[in-house]
Amino acid sequence: MTKKVAFLLIALMLVFVACNPSTGEAPQPASEGVTAEPGLDANQPTGMGMGPGSGMMARHHAKIPDEYAGLENPMLASEDSLGRGAELYSTYCASCHGDGGMGDGPAGQVLDPLPAPVAHTSRMLGDDYLFWRISEGGTHEPFASAMPRWQDVLDDDARWDVINYVRALGSGQIMPGQRVGGAAFDAEAEAAKHDAMAAAGVQQGILTQEEADTFLAVHAEMDTLMAAGMEEQDGGMENMQTVMLARLVGDGRITQENADVFSNVHERLLAAGLME
C-alpha cells in the first residue's frame, strides 16, 4: 500500500476517532488487486460525511444489529470475485457512488446525505457493517438516506463480491470501470490534502511545525504497518488506532510521546475544522 493510501485511511480514521474521543478507531487493510490476494479483511463502520455536522457520526456510531454483528466475509477476494463485483458495482452502485467509489456518481449528487465514498470508507469498515448496510440500505434511522436495500436483489455471495470490489477500488490497485462517471481514487491527491491539512494547522497557529512533523511522521509509520498487513482486530475499528499506535510504540518505531502528540494533534485539527 502506498503511503498516500495510508494517509488517507488514517485521516478517515481520525475523523472517526474524533467523533468518539474515548475510543480509537482505525482502518484495516482491505483486499487485493487484480492479482487476487486473500482479502485481508477490513473493518469498521462509518460513513464519511462531508464535514462536521454531516451524518457521518451518526452512521459511524450506529449499532450493528445482532444478526449482522461479527459476520465475516467468506468470499476470498479472488480475481473471479472481483470480476463479479465489478459487474454488480457498475450495474447497481456506480450511478450514485461513482465508478471509482468516491461517492460522486451522477445520480448521487442531489442526495442528502450524499453517497458515501465507499472506496475509502469500506477499507476501514467491518465486514459486518458493510454487509448490513448493503443488505438493508439507509431507509431507517439513523441513516435516513437514499441508499437502497439490496438484499432482495443481490444474494449473499453477490453482496460479498461487491464488498470485495469496493475495497479493491479503495486500494487503488484496480482500475475503476468507466461506465457511469465519477472520479477514480486518487491516492496522491489525498496525500497532498493531508499534508496541506497539517500545513494549515501550522499556519493558523493550531500546531507547531514540530507537532505537524510528528503527526505526519507517525502517519508514515502507520502506513508501513498497514502495508505490512495488520491482522484483524477485535473490536474492529473501535480500537484500531489505539492498537496501531501501541504497536508502533512497542516496536520502538515511535515513542509514546509521538503517539500522544499524534492523538492530540488530530483532535485539535478536528476541532479546528481542518480535518475535512
Ligand code: HEC
Ligand atoms: C440511489 C443512490 C445509491 C445507490 C444506487 C447505492 N447507494 Fe450506497 N449509499 C447511498 C447513500 C446516499 C449513502 C450514504 C448514506 C447511508 O450511509 O445510508 C450510501 C451508503 C453506502 C454504504 C455505507 C458506507 C459508509 O461509509 O457508511 C455502503 C457500504 C454502500 N452505500 C454500498 C453500496 C453498494 C454496494 C451499492 C450497490 C449494490 C450501493 N451502495 C448503491 C446511495 C446509494
